[in-house]
Amino acid sequence: MSSARRDFWQAIGMGLLIAAFALLVLWLKVAGLLLALTILGALIVLMQRYDTTPEVESLRASLAIARDDIAETLALYDDLLTGMSAEAIADRTLHVPALADRGTTNPVIQDFHLRADAARRFLQRVDGLLASNDLDRPQLERLIAVADERADSLAASWQDARRAAREIGPG
Known part of the structure; x- marks a missing residue:
């Protein structure tokens, strides 16, 4: 997969994650915010571990x-x-x-x-x-x-x- 295509799909994925996090916060309020932050932290750790730079x-x-x-x-x-x-x-x-x-x-x-x-x-x-x-x-x-x-x-x-x-x- 080319670098531009990979970047495109990463941007799409990030947009979907932001939308999902916003929905969590809107629906669940404080609990949604805590859940979104926990998921975000786990994703950051996984991306750092498995990202082949x-x-x-x-x-x-x-x-x-x-x-x-x-x-x-x-x-x-x-x-x-x-x-x-x-x-x-x-x-x-x-x-x-x-x-x-x-x-x-x-x-x-x-x-x-x-x-x-x-x-x-x-x-x-x-x-x-x-x-x-x-x-x-x-x-x-x-x-x-x-x-x-x-x-x-x-x-x-x-x-x-x-x-x-x-x-x-x-x-």
Whole structure:
């Protein structure tokens, strides 16, 4: 629905609401006024919660970008574990085999494995939240901050783990 058409229907709806509120006040006097104010308050809360403004859509897109940053780092790790390219096989067998070993005792690599597992769970939650339309602006802003922080820490942990695994070597 175009913006002009949506605005038209919103104006029609507001006009009908005003007419209904006026009738409530005329018929029920003080009780009608209280009822109209209660309904108006509920409508304002609902409109703020479910109104998809360009700002909310922009925040949803930002959350999707932060989500993709996390997924990109996890894809690099998955490629190391299961990739069939010559580079992935060389990394897995010669350069950084400790990174593929879940039983390693190196704390830097263990930290990356824990962060990767947590990131996978976080992505599942974010995907579910992005599929719903229940998020408002403050919730999206908090999620974006968390997702950005997780993406940065996962990428840094990935680099640190690769460096530590390279120091350990194939042995």
